[in-house]
Amino acid sequence: MRFEAPETLDAAVTLLHGEAGLARPLAGGTDLLVQLRAGAVEPDLIVDLKRIPEMRQIAAVDGGFRIGAAVTGAELGEHPDLKKAWPGVVEATELIGSTQIQGRASLGGNLCNASPAADSVPAMIAAAAAVTVAGPDGRREVPVEEFIAGPGQTCLAKGEIVVAVNLPPRPDHAGDAYLRFIPRTEMDIAVVGAGVSLTLDDGGLCTHARVALGAVAATPILVPAAADALIGTNGDEDALTRMAEAASAACRPIDDKRGTKAYRIKVAGVMARRAAEIALERARSC
Amino acid sequence: MSRQVSATINGDAVDFLCEPEETLLDVLRDRLALTGSKEGCGSGDCGACSVMLDGRLVCSCLVLGAEAEGRVIETIEGMADGKGLHPLQRHFLEQAALQCGICTPGFLVAAKALLDRDPEPSETEVRYWLAGNLCRCTGYDKIVRAVLSAAAEMREA
Numbered sequence: 396m397r398f399e400a401p402e403t404l405d406a407a408v409t410l411l412h413g414e415a416g417l418a419r420p421l422a423g424g425t426d427l428l429v430q431l432r433a434g435a436v437e438p439d440l441i442v443d444l445k446r447i448p449e450m451r452q453i454a455a456v457d458g459g460f461r462i463g464a465a466v467t468g469a470e471l472g473e474h475p476d477l478k479k480a481w482p483g484v485v486e487a488t489e490l491i492g493s494t495q496i497q498g499r500a501s502l503g504g505n506l507c508n509a510s511p512a513a514d515s516v517p518a519m520i521a522a523a524a525a526v527t528v529a530g531p532d533g534r535r536e537v538p539v540e541e542f543i544a545g546p547g548q549t550c551l552a553k554g555e556i557v558v559a560v561n562l563p564p565r566p567d568h569a570g571d572a573y574l575r576f577i578p579r580t581e582m583d584i585a586v587v588g589a590g591v592s593l594t595l596d597d598g599g600l601c602t603h604a605r606v607a608l609g610a611v612a613a614t615p616i617l618v619p620a621a622a623d624a625l626i627g628t629n630g631d632e633d634a635l636t637r638m639a640e641a642a643s644a645a646c647r648p649i650d651d652k653r654g655t656k657a658y659r660i661k662v663a664g665v666m667a668r669r670a671a672e673i674a675l676e677r678a679r680s681c
Numbered sequence: 682m683s684r685q686v687s688a689t690i691n692g693d694a695v696d697f698l699c700e701p702e703e704t705l706l707d708v709l710r711d712r713l714a715l716t717g718s719k720e721g722c723g724s725g726d727c728g729a730c731s732v733m734l735d736g737r738l739v740c741s742c743l744v745l746g747a748e749a750e751g752r753v754i755e756t757i758e759g760m761a762d763g764k765g766l767h768p769l770q771r772h773f774l775e776q777a778a779l780q781c782g783i784c785t786p787g788f789l790v791a792a793k794a795l796l797d798r799d800p801e802p803s804e805t806e807v808r809y810w811l812a813g814n815l816c817r818c819t820g821y822d823k824i825v826r827a828v829l830s831a832a833a834e835m836r837e838a
Contacts, residue, residue: 397682398701398747421745428743429724431702441701443748469737493813494791495728498737499744581812 400443404450404529404558407442412531412554414440420556422450422465423499425492426508449558450503453477458564464503464526464557472497481562482677483571483590483670487518490575493582503557509543512585512610516543518573520607520617521590524562530555540607543614568595570677572670575609576662585610586654589642589666591674593625599679601625606638606671610653611646611663618645621667630675638671639664688749690715691759699746706730708746709756717757717786721815728814731787732756738794740813757786760793768838769793769831778827780818788814792828800836804829 401407411418416439421427430436444450450465453474460477468488471477478485491500491514505515506526519539526542528535531554539560542550551557571592577583588609596602606621621641628634643664648656683698690713697712706723709715709732721727723742730741733755741756760767769792772778779785788811795802795810802810807828808821816824 396701398684398745400748400750421748424743424745424748425725428704428745432723441745443745445748467737492725493728494794494810495731495738495740495813496725496743498734498739581809 396438397440398443399440400446402446402448404447404556407444407447407556408529408531408554410440410442411556416440418442420444420507422501422504422507423467423496424504425496425500426504444556456561460562461527462502462560462562464506464559465501468492468497468500468502469494471502477562480565481522481571483573483592483674484515484518484522484524484562487573487575487588487590488515490514490573490581502560506539506542506560507549507551507557509545509547509549509614510584511546511612511614512588513615514573514575514585514588514609516615517588517590517607517609518571519560519562519590520615521573521592521605522562522571523592523605524560526557527559527561528555529558534558536561540615540617545613566594568597568599568678568681569593570674570679570681572673572677574666574670574673576666584653587611587659587662587666588615589663589670591667591670593622593630593671593674593678595629595675595678599629601628601630601634601675606642606667608642608646608663608667611648611659613647616645618642618667620645625671630671635668635671639668642667684747686747686750688751689753691755697746701745701747703746704742705732705734705744705746705749705754706741708749709741712746715756715758719783719786721783721787726813726815727784727787728791728811729784729787731790731814733790733794738791755790757790760789767793768834769796769828772827772831772834773824776823776827776830778819778823784814784816784818788816788824792831795828796832796835800832802829802832 419438575585575588593604604622624638648659719729721729
């Protein structure tokens with residue numbers, strides 16, 4: 396195995412694209428090093444992306460944010476403007492692992508690991524985030540909900556890497572939230588995760604909403620029917636009930652040691668509803 | 682293919698050779714004889730290998746040695762000042778916050794990272810901050826109390 400730590404994106408793409416054997420990009424390493432140790436992956440080349448400045452920066456861009464794919468969870472949590480604009484995305488990322496893991500784990504890594512239960516992904520999908528992908532043929536933008544192809548599978552071609560996560564501008568009266576259910580208080584993998592982002596008009600009516608769920612299908616999913624139940628309402632009891640039902644109806648989970656299908660379907664509705672209540676509260680207070 | 686890496690460890694410039702697949706924990710323990718950092722799980726779950734990397738608390742088992750090039754690393758070996766123990770170390774001893782001791786270096790490094798950024802954490806904050814450090818002996822209560830009393834002493838100093 397070889398290890399390279401290029402300082403430019405072009406050099407990283409060239410290394411990854413030119414490797415005849417198996418190449419793996421390295422951001423925080425909190426998934427990759429575990430896979431290396433387990434022998435689950437035996438790369439010929441590891442390319443550390445953390446010396447590329449663009450991968451490590453959070454920039455305010457056109458009213459939104461551009462978050463380098465290797466920015467750590469701890470750095471997200473320490474960014475007051477980002478936390479104010481997108482509290483749901485930040486809280487979802489901060490749920491991943493311990494203080495030690497937060498010092499290394501990144502949004503880009505959580506996305507590229509492509510776990511159906513990745514905590515930050517439903518929050519990014521709800522936020523209508525798109526990732527910038529760089530590769531041998533240049534750059535392209537991919538909506539987060541189209542990025543993951545299946546468990547552990549992404550839409551990246553050989554030589555492509557995720558450079559940044561782009562969060563759109565935030566209008567007034569907008570809020571987002573992410574909740575996950577785990578049977579303990581911390582340090583666990585989601586049984587169900589739910590992200591909600593919504594915007595209200597001056598009268599408190601919901602004009603825009605996105606609802607996304609994690610750990611209830613082969614990939615994190617966007618649930619337009621759940622969003623539709625909120626749009627045009629003020630988030631009343633009836634709207635929240637219909638939203639929860641739509642969320643449950645969209646689930647295609649598996650039975651596993653963390654929960655049964657029936658349980659996940661029920662809990663998905665409960666989590667989506669509670670996340671919506673938090674997002675509504677946040678939207679009303681700004 | 683070994684490569685040479687230069688880093689700063691506990692304030693000293695250190696050069697070492699390492700293989701690409703060696704972790705920072707392997708390097709610290711096996712090449713530099715800094716055996717204070719322990720290997721518990723090797724997968725980032727137990728925190729026994731906690732070190733500071735450029736001012737961030739990390740598991741050294743989840744860092745490659747080659748990544749350390751040019752970085753600043755602090756380990757448990759740098760915590761005491763000569764023969765004078767850090768207040769956290771003293772309070773761990775005085776309050777029996779350890780039994781077998783394997784988890785202790787990791788807890789101390791993690792607790793110091795907390796107190797360096799927040800000199801007056803609540804008990805809840807201490808428990809959440811240290812959730813990535815596992816101890817199978819003490820039941821955690823004595824550890825949390827030792828951290829809180831060390832923090833109180835450090836605030837008065």
